[in-house]
Amino acid sequence: MASLAAERQGPLGAWVQFRSRPTLDAALPRFQADWLALQARVLAGLRDFATAEALLGRAEALAPQEPWLAIERAHVLELADRREDALAAARRAFAWRAWFRPAVQCVASLLTDLDRLDEAVALLSAATGHLECGMVQVQLAQLQIELGRYA
Secondary structure, eight states, X not given: OHHHHHHHHHHHHHHHHHHTSOOOTTSOHHHHHXXXXXXXXXXXXXXXXXXXXXXXXXXXXXXXXXXXXXXXXXXXXXHTTOHHHHHHHHHHHHHHSTTOHHHHHHHHHHXXXXXXHHHHHXXXXXXXXXXXXXXXXXXXXXXXXXXXXXX
């Protein structure tokens, strides 16, 4: 629900939604971590990177080496225009869970942003052999079309 609010209403609308919701203090640590990470992403959208960083730190303390949290950190770093750091975070997620689909797509997207297109194509091509995911294949096809590689 909160991620849908962030998508539809933008970061300010999502933040208003967060403020009206109770905390998840009684929830399992994994759920608390996800909630904190989502809030961090919304705050990064509002350019409050210091608070976003603090929330991510709390989330990672609750669920260490959780690949999804590394992806959320990568998105926050990307919003802060820290793409190399974002790439390192996304690669940590990949290291913690090989062929984790969000990590594959995030790493490929960041490689593309960093103009490391051949690396992105190689990663996505390899991923198609490990994942049965149309979104990965679409991302690969779009990149190949952009590069004029039609064969």
